[in-house]
Amino acid sequence: MTVDPFIEAEKQGGHSVKRACELLQVSRAAFYARRTDAPGPRAVRDAELTEKITEVHAVSRGSYGAPRIHAALQREGERCGRRRVARLMRQRGLQGQHRRRRQRTTIPDPRAAVRPDLVLRDFQPNPAKLDVRWCGDVTYIPTEEGWLYLATVIDIASRRVVGWATADHLRTELVAEALRAACRSRRPGGR
Structure with missing residues (x-):
């Protein structure tokens, strides 16, 4: 009252x-x-x-x-x-943007076999050697739905992306799919 x-x-x-x-x-x-x-x-x-x-x-x-x-x-x-x-x-309803925590993307498997470096750390382009040496990279992109992982395969001679794949995980299948895409588009050794 x-x-x-x-x-x-x-x-x-x-x-x-x-x-x-x-x-x-x-x-x-x-x-x-x-x-x-x-x-x-x-x-x-x-x-x-x-x-x-x-x-x-x-x-x-x-x-x-x-x-x-x-x-x-x-x-x-x-x-x-x-x-x-x-x-x-x-x-x-105002708020600032928070820095994202850095996500660890590469976790080595201690039981995995060591692979030889066939490129011998030579990344100089040689136009005469198309589809002879490829290298790859995996990167991650923050989205509103979580992390998106992108695997790319690059031809060292032309410096072009010859295959790529995206996924919501960072497993071997992602890199394997990028390699399969590169083989489908360039057909190395099958010319």
Whole structure:
């Protein structure tokens, strides 16, 4: 039950609002704030800060979080706390981008046999030796659904990708599929 009508009636009757608020154990500031329906100074300041926070966040292309936005506001002469900036960002639905953890992609199998280096670390292109020496690489691409792995096979002589494959895993089948694609497109030794 709200006591505001009783306090208002006392005020109209010529009695003290202060005394009525004391008896009803209500804050005078809260009574006057509800009576005027005007936002308080804190709400006005929060609205101003939220606009500035949104502007700094947009300038940073959405990458700044609360600590960096707080520092940028401090440089501009705005006096506010970092926790207040974090609260206003939360209320507005703004957040910074997090650095992704580096994912370990190559995990050697200790039981695997050691393969000889047939290229002998010579990666200089020789146009006369097309489809003689190939090398490959596996890379990973972060997507919204998780990691996408890309295996490529490159002809050293032409420096062109001759086969590739993608998968959501980093197993031998991915590299084998890239090699099969390279063999289908270039047909080495079968000319």
